[in-house]
Amino acid sequence: MPGALNITGGEDRVVVELHRPEVRNAIDRRMVEELHLVCGDLEEKPQTLILIGSGGVFASGADIAELRQRRRDDALAGINSTLFARIAALPMPVIAALDGYALGGGAELAFAADFRIGTPRLTIGNPETGLGIMPAAGATWRLKELVGEPLAKEILLAGRILNAEEALEAKLITAIHAPEDLLQAAHALADRIGRQDPLAVRITKSVFHAPREAHPMIDQLAQAILFESEAKFDRMQRFLDRKKES
Template structure:
């Protein structure tokens, strides 16, 4: 059962969860409460085997997440700064490591912590009005929620360093060009498109999807030999599942598979 949150709206439609960060007056800025609630929502979703995909978006038309809350950060000392960074990284790691795919539906500004949050998701769909960037350098700090690590892994070191060192804000087209987003859609179609992708994923084998996500997330941090060994292990494990039997039987019988995640 999903509880009520102060800074999030969480709705489950059939087997898809939609998380909306709901601080529109503050452009959905990430403060301690938002980060704690995101972590809690991730834990609740992870424990619910009926949910097969997640969509993460922001409320209002202006921002997905415009960044971390500067009012809260301004007077932090060294220890408090590290604690805030650790809190954000723990929350984003929970999202990144959910067994099911997470789709970021980026409806506006995704800056600083907002851009970092999109990068913790598996798939990024951008509105044509979306803007991305890591402008922390202009505040005398640096990315603290994984941006210095996930951005180079997504777009390569050279482009990542340019974005990180200049604090430049880029539009959706540039984000697509460098591989930061998967596709761009009209703002009015953003959630529709995200839900289509989520529904497609939800129709597939939950175990197959989960094991594939694990293979990609863990394998990209290994050398190729160990990564392939991980794939071999996960691939073989799926042959003990009912999903594998159902999927292959359905294919041979020319019918739609009915996967149960077993």
């Protein structure tokens, strides 16, 4: 059976294409398992992750045929929520490149990313309550943090679906690109990340997501580590050298 993902790697990034075009890249158990394997690799060798869908669709949601068969114990196992939490906690940034549908579980996967960019034909939201369930893989808390409580409630409780312009206005995505330019735009963002010091990026991401009560002590401890790194001395010296030359 073919895999649910197409994976290509580079020196500082991995591109993962969700590839179940026959069901608009709906997220099933097999895709979840394959994404866990990707996470394991990225935890061992930190790289930027680019997530994109095949066939002009990011992910239309969870696989409804599979979801309909799930019962209480499946919900308590947190099949999708455990994966999305793992993706959110990856050492290096995650970029979600969104085209077409990003609904339900597909939207929640996008919410777990650090960056979201889209195309003009993007449709994003959480229609789960219309199916008699709730979005239980991060939307009930991540979405409020991303767009604020009033809009999050419209999406979660009243079934509002956002188009690309609405998502951009709400800052749920940061840019809109033509579909044929979407992957290139994701790579351009990964290039910008790649020009930063990898250790500084990793530590900054960890500190950013630390609970409020951990600050400012965690900031000071993290900075203490970076103050001793060779990259700090090298990069600052290059900055001073350029300043002398200008």
